[in-house]
Amino acid sequence: MANKVMFTETVLRDGQQSQIATRMPIEDMLPILETMDQAGFRALEMWGGATFDSCLRFLNEDPWERLRTIRSHIKNTKLQMLLRGQNLLGYRNYADDVVRAVVRKSIENGIDVVRVFDALNDVRNLKTSIEACKEAGGECQCAISYTTSPVHTVPYFVKLAKQMADFGADSICIKDMAGNLTPSDASDLVSGIKAEVTVPLEVHTHATAGIAEMTYLKSVEAGADIIDTCISSFSAGTSQPATESMHIALTGLGVETGLDLDKLSEIAEHFNGVRDKFRKSGVLNPKVKDTSPKALVYQVPGGMLSNLLSQLTEQGNADKYEEVLAEVPRVRADMGYPPLVTPLSQMVGTQALMNVISGERYKMIPKEIKDYVRGQYGAAPVAISDEIREKVIGDEQPITCRPADLIEPQLPKLCEEIADYARSEEDVLSYALFPQQARDFLGRREDPFYDVPEQTVKVSVL
Incomplete structure (x- = not known):
């Protein structure tokens, strides 16, 4: 058991993104920021992901102004953002000049830690972000998109972590976006990476499947340096385990967290009121607090499960839910076992749904799947078979270079x-x-x- 572990608090970004679709305005954050700064967190994850889009689309906020405002209140704690590599904060590849500018401006406006990941774990798609972060004086954390498949083994992920460290990562994160990382696998994976990589290791999971607290315990036992948690108000279900609960449990086991429980209680009291407001308005759906063991059975994110059910219900095909779920892993295998993280989770889910509804596999194919098979998102973890490639793009030959190399400034x-x-x-x-x-x-x-x-x-x- 490690004698110390640090906490990254996610309520300002992933916690609220997971439960209220990133609808929390800056005014709900301002009254408690100084207290959060004094609580002892390693970092506050508060930007990136869907926050940028949500600020512009729904909240009438300038996302850059939000960053500057939070920075003005947070003096002692690192501010962290999530970046989708060459996809930045969107869902397509951008030119290198845009990537460099976004990373540089994020750091200039107050970001300390840039957590960067690629949906396919294609490190070529991380290269420009890493370089830009280092040039701007930021801390670059490279995140492994964790998933399970015949090829996604502990040696595979250890090799990936070493590649990321060689590329210049200041820290590594195991990003378990679906909550599928089991306690035993977490122990093996953390131990394996710590044996080969010297930079700090962070573990990020979701409570979707009901095993996240055990996963964190085994991760800390194996030597994880940092874990991601969310203050209790917006914890559990599709979010992260509760910050206060993990602090109390680990402290009782002799692990130093550096957190102030009195400050955590103040933070929770504030966000309880925020949560209740969203609950009353209906934005906070009680289902996001549910436990979904099927996420382990089908190896898909909980949010993907609910999205598929919603789509099928709208089409009057709710009775085909189990059939579509069974098709998801088959499509994923056809596509070379991509991790089911944005945007691949949506793409694979849509293709599975089309296969079932049309009654014929790959009779209908979305443009995004065609682009993926063309190599425009990066290299699949496993080469896609000639049979599937021909079904999807005919005689076209996929590109083999880094996709962004084909994009002009x-x-x-x-x-x-x-x-x-x-x-x-x-x-x-x-x-x-x-x-x-x-x-x-x-x-x-x-x-x-x-x-x-x-x-x-x-x-x-x-």
Whole structure:
């Protein structure tokens, strides 16, 4: 058992993203930020993921201003963001110049730790993000997209962790987005990585399947340096285990956490009120607090289970739910066992649904699946068979290079397109990431009743 473990608190990002679809506005965070800064966390995960899109699309907030505001209140604790490698905060590959600019500006505006991952664990898709983070003076944490399959073994992940460290990772994270990491596998995996890699190791899981606390215990026993938890108000179910509970349990076992329980209680009391507000409005669906052991049976994220059921119900095909679930692992095998994380989880789930509904496998094929088989998302963990490739893209030959090598620089054109609305370089990057949402937001900002401080930054090619 390690004698010390640090905590990353997720309520400002993944906790609320997992339970209320990232609808928490900055005003619900402000009153408690100083207390969070004094609680003893290693980091606060508070940006990236879906927060950027949600700020623009639903909350009428400038995501960059949110970052700067939180930074102004947090003086002692690291601020952390989640970045999807070459996909940044969106769902497609961006040119290297956009990736470098987003990473640099994130760090300039207050981010300390950039957790970067690739849905396929293709390290080529991490290269530019890692380099940009290091150049800007940030801490780059490379995340392994954890999954299970015949090829995703402990040696596979240990080799991947070593590659990430060789690429310049300052720390490694085992990112178990589906909550499928079992206690025994966690013990083996953490031990295996710690034996080969010297940088700190963090473990991130979800409580979806009901085993997360045991997974964290075995991870700490095996030498994990950091674990991700969420304050009790937004914990459990599709979120992370409760921060206070893990602190009390580990402290009782002689593990030093560095956390202040009185401060944690204050934080929980504040977010209990926030939670109750979202519960009353209906945004917080009680089902997100449920335990879903089927996530272990089918090896798919809990959110994917609920999304598939919702789609089928809307189509009047709820009776085909089990059939679609059984098709998911078959499609995943056909696709070379990609980890079921955004955007691959949505793609595989949609293809499985189409296979069942149409009555013929691969009779209907989404564009995203065709692009994936073409190699435009990166290399599949296992080569896709000629039979499946021909079904999906015919005689086309997949690309073998890093996908972003085929993308020309994008910033000059983006600056030109949004010149009438952009007041800062950050505005240009918002437009690069989410063109329609950013244009709408920046257009609303021109309204004289929308109070926003004037920016003096000259907009140019970043």
